[in-house]
Amino acid sequence: MISRVSVDRAAAVRDALCRLVARHGFHGASMGAVAREAGVATGTTYVHYASKEDLVYAAYLWVKRELGDAATAALDPAAPPRARFEHVWLGAYRHLAADPDRAKFLTQVDSSPYAEIAHARAMAVDGDPLLAVATSPDMAALMVPLPPAVLYDLAIGPIVRITAAERDIDPADLPVLVESCWRAVTLTP
DSSP states (O other): OOOOOOOOHHHHHHHHHHHHHHHHOGGGOOHHHHHHHHTSOHHHHHHHOSSHHHHHHHHHHHHHHHHHHHHHTTOOTTSOHHHHHHHHHHHHHHHHHHOHHHHHHHHHHHTSTTHHHHHHHHHHOTTOHHHHHHTSHHHHTTBOSOOHHHHHHHHTHHHHHHHHTTOOOOGGGHHHHHHHHHHHHBSOO
16 A cells, blocks of 8 residues: 655745755855755646745745744743743744755845835735734833834844854853843833
8 A cells, every 4th residue: 555645835846946046145046946956846836826926925924924923832922922932933943953954045036126015915914923022011011112023123133143044142141132032022021
């Protein structure tokens, strides 16, 4: 008896796009190149995504969702805001440090013509775990009155850039980085 392994081809295509964009930029990530990297036929990419643009937005939302889920895993909602921030920050750091291609993909999107629409789509997603933490009443009361995208750039953006650059961070420096980002987005220490 032959066992068939179920493959999530849509996820394989998103993952392939992330790897290619991280390594070669958007110009090195044609739909044909993505299909080859994913190990599927080019037509399969179009079964799941009507265009490269659709694939980029789907991959961006997927990477952001994975990041949010990893950052908020086992988060105690009753913990003080500063403790929740540190938990999220360190969770995001560990997640992206384990797979720098995800961080590189995010930096590529942020520096591309896709950025504005990708950010708008990410902000429109219901149930985003990072946004839920940031907008909880006790946390929101401490935040500097800036647009959510700017707060994200100040709080989580440094993690994305550090991990995308694959910088070795001394674990002893992580509390200083957390504190710096906390101070950048809050009105009180």
